[in-house]
Amino acid sequence: MTKQISSPPAIVFTDWDGTVTLQDSNDYLTDNIGFGKARRSAINQEILEGTQSFRDGFQEMLDSVTTPFPECIDFLLKNVQLDPGFKEFYHWCAAKKIPVIVISSGMKPIIYALLKNLVGEDAIQNIEIISNGVKINEETKEWDIVYKDPQSPFGHDKSNSIKEYLEKHGYNSTNTPLLFYCGDGVSDISAAKETNLLFAKHGKDLIKYSIREKIPYTEFNNFADILSKITSIIDADGKNINEFIENK
Numbered sequence: 001m002t003k004q005i006s007s008p009p010a011i012v013f014t015d016w017d018g019t020v021t022l023q024d025s026n027d028y029l030t031d032n033i034g035f036g037k038a039r040r041s042a043i044n045q046e047i048l049e050g051t052q053s054f055r056d057g058f059q060e061m062l063d064s065v066t067t068p069f070p071e072c073i074d075f076l077l078k079n080v081q082l083d084p085g086f087k088e089f090y091h092w093c094a095a096k097k098i099p100v101i102v103i104s105s106g107m108k109p110i111i112y113a114l115l116k117n118l119v120g121e122d123a124i125q126n127i128e129i130i131s132n133g134v135k136i137n138e139e140t141k142e143w144d145i146v147y148k149d150p151q152s153p154f155g156h157d158k159s160n161s162i163k164e165y166l167e168k169h170g171y172n173s174t175n176t177p178l179l180f181y182c183g184d185g186v187s188d189i190s191a192a193k194e195t196n197l198l199f200a201k202h203g204k205d206l207i208k209y210s211i212r213e214k215i216p217y218t219e220f221n222n223f224a225d226i227l228s229k230i231t232s233i234i235d236a237d238g239k240n241i242n243e244f245i246e247n248k
């Protein structure tokens with residue numbers, strides 16, 4: 001199959017929590033209305049060291065939050081902020097017809113509410129969200145995460161979602177444009193190797209992991225950095241990607 005004229009110059013897959021938003025919603029709930037930051041940090045360390053799966057550790061954190069789900073959403077809408085460069089980045093991608101796909105280990109109703117509130121109604125139409133879900137018991141108001149890939153130790157196997165997206169949209173080895181992934185934490189480990197370039201957030205766990213596992217990455221502080229680097233890479237048709245890799 002020849003390259004389609006309508007193919008975008010790139011596809012951007014991105015983590016949501018702590019990447020598009022400054023605060024990780026799930027961490028924020030756990031720290032403030034769940035069992036708190038000390039216990040969460042200990043579990044996070046176990047996940048990073050591989051002695052606990054992301055899925056099970058994450059489940060423990062969420063189980064400690066017993067506030068009804070709609071109140072959790074209200075709490076997050078009041079407290080979670082958007083990366084300062086994301087809106088401009090999103091509008092630039094929309095103008096270039098570059099798809100932006102959120103690949104998240106969080107829960108869709110939370111991401112949806114924040115995306116609508118922080119970016120706008122049009123973002124809901126344009127940005128696909130591939131994530132876990134939630135089930136709410138209407139009588140007791142208790143809620144629980146519904147993993148997209150319950151068999152996976154990640155709960156949501158992000159690498160699988162990227163592959164599914166590409167397959168669903170007719171991309172193969174001959175017509176796939178430049179692929180980027182942006183992330184910050186342990187939930188991104190499963191996606192880290194799937195794209196042409198991994199953007200890893202400065203000072204966060206994904207960098208530690210990428211160095212340890214020798215996964216090439218480039219750092220970002222915010223989406224203004226990502227916009228600047230992706231613009232440069234697209235202008236060079238991807239030939240300068242290696243110049244951005246920081247752990248050669």
Ligand SMILES: [Mg+2]
Pocket residue numbers: 015016017018019024183184185187
């Ligand atoms: Mg994250």
